[in-house]
Amino acid sequence: xxxxxxxxxxxxxxxxxxxxxxxxxxxxxxxxxxxxxxxxxxxxxxxxxxxxxxxxxxxxxxxxxxxxxxxxxxxxxxxxxxxxxxxxxxxxxxxxxxxxxxxxxxxxxxxxxxxxxxxxxxxxxxxxxxxxxxxxxxxxxxxxxxxxxxxxxxxxxxxxxxxxxxxxxxxxxxxxxxxxxxxxxxxxxxxxxxxxxxxxxxxxxxxxxxxxxxxxxxxxxxxxxxxxxxxxxxxxxxxxxxxxxxxxxxxxxxxxxxxxxxxxxxxxxxxxxxxxxx
Numbered sequence: 001x002x003x004x005x006x007x008x009x010x011x012x013x014x015x016x017x018x019x020x021x022x023x024x025x026x027x028x029x030x031x032x033x034x035x036x037x038x039x040x041x042x043x044x045x046x047x048x049x050x051x052x053x054x055x056x057x058x059x060x061x062x063x064x065x066x067x068x069x070x071x072x073x074x075x076x077x078x079x080x081x082x083x084x085x086x087x088x089x090x091x092x093x094x095x096x097x098x099x100x101x102x103x104x105x106x107x108x109x110x111x112x113x114x115x116x117x118x119x120x121x122x123x124x125x126x127x128x129x130x131x132x133x134x135x136x137x138x139x140x141x142x143x144x145x146x147x148x149x150x151x152x153x154x155x156x157x158x159x160x161x162x163x164x165x166x167x168x169x170x171x172x173x174x175x176x177x178x179x180x181x182x183x184x185x186x187x188x189x190x191x192x193x194x195x196x197x198x199x200x201x202x203x204x205x206x207x208x209x210x211x212x213x214x215x216x217x218x219x220x221x222x223x224x225x226x227x228x229x230x231x232x233x234x235x236x237x238x239x240x241x242x243x244x245x246x247x248x249x250x251x252x253x254x255x256x257x258x259x260x261x262x263x264x265x266x267x268x269x270x271x272x273x274x275x276x277x278x
Contacts, residue, residue, distance in 0.1 A: 029226035030100055032076070032235045040079050043069045044099035047084035048177045051200060051260050052105045055084075064256045065103040068122065068223075071248065072101070075239060086174050088154030091115050094226045101232070102224045105194060107156045109219070117227055119236040120274025121220030122249050127157050128195030129212035130183075130202050137190045138211040143168055150179050150191040157192040160216050183208075196269065200260045220271065237274070244273030 035041050045065050046053030053063040061069075061082045073080035083099050090106055093099045094116045107125055108118045129149075131137040143149060148169045151158040161168055171188045173179040180201065183191045191198060195213055202208045223240075225232045243249070249270045258266070 027097060029097055029229040029232070031229070031231035033231070035100060035232070036076060036078060038078070040081050041073055041076055041101065042081045042083055042099045043072070044083045044085040044090060044093050044102040044104055045069060046086075046104045046176070048175055049105060049197070051257055052196075053103070062256070064123075064252055065105060067252045067256050068249075069101075069103050071243070072103075072236070072239065076235075086154070087152045088174060090154070090224070094224060097226060100225065101236070105197075105221055106224050107194070107219045108222050109156060109159070111159070112224075115227060116224040117229060117233050119223040119225070119233055120240045121222040122240060122271050122274070123196075123221035124218060124269050124271060125221050126195045126213075126218050127160055127192060127215035128198040128210050129190050129192045129215060130198035130208050130210045131190040132183075132186075133207050133209055135189060136209045136211040140165055140168065140212070140215075143189060148188040150182050150188045152176060152179055152193060155193065156216075156219065157194070161192060164216070196261075199265075203260055241273050247272060 030038070045061060045063070047055045047061070049063070051063050053061065053065045056062050066082070069080055069082070083093065085093055085099070085102065085104055087104070090102045090104055091112060094102055102116070105125075106112075106118075108121060112118070129137055129140075137143060145167075148171045149161065150171045150173065151161065153172045153174050158170065158172065161170060171182060173182060176197075179191060179193075182188060191201070192215070195210070195215075198210050199213070202210045223236050225236070249272055250266065253266050253270050257269075261269070
């Protein structure tokens with residue numbers, strides 16, 4: 001009996017050891033070949049940031065980033081598994097390998113590039129500030145000591161204001177939906193975010209004006225992969241270069257963004273082949 005119990009104990013220990021080993025083995029990024037072999041690529045996108053990444057009334061993911069994600073899946077020959085992410089979770093999801101790629105309006109910064117690898121950019125962006133028509137903020141100096149400005153946690157807007165304007169009180173939210181509700185409820189005098197987002201908000205909602213259309217430096221939006229995943233990074237870079245031949249990102253803009261921004265913004269926002277649009 002004692003021998004049987006020992007055998008069972010050894011067997012259980014072996015199963016646990018193999019389980020842990022398998023778990024540790026999976027705790028890494030996936031190469032292009034591994035993604036193709038699995039038949040699925042996991043891509044982190046926003047689910048509440050219309051028109052870049054959102055879920056429509058039919059429960060389907062839509063938007064500028066989603067359009068690109070679907071093309072990546074098509075050219076890899078695999079299905080796309082969309083993983084909803086918040087701004088503050090984008091780096092974490094790559095560091096913990098919850099996703100293979102992040103396509104979530106991800107602005108390239110030196111700080112982020114220390115933790116993830118950015119591919120070639122596909123969009124230009126800067127920061128902007130939107131405020132109610134009843135009190136349009138055209139300069140940060142108009143924000144008083146008792147005023148607050150809305151930001152999304154983990155965004156470049158938060159980083160910029162903390163670093164350059166620490167005197168401004170920030171009201172931080174994890175989701176875009178909550179930030180928009182807070183602005184509409186009058187919880188703050190303004191909302192600072194990517195200028196593409198605040199311009200879209202003002203165009204879609206009467207009573208709001210983008211008084212500061214460009215704040216800080218001009219930046220770019222790019223796909224990101226887990227640090228060190230050169231296989232996938234190189235594949236995405238070659239994909240972006242190849243797509244330039246068909247003006248893919250202009251087509252993406254016209255399919256997903258033109259209803260919001262019109263044609264006037266197209267050439268200033270869109271990047272083809274990782275470089276400025278001609």
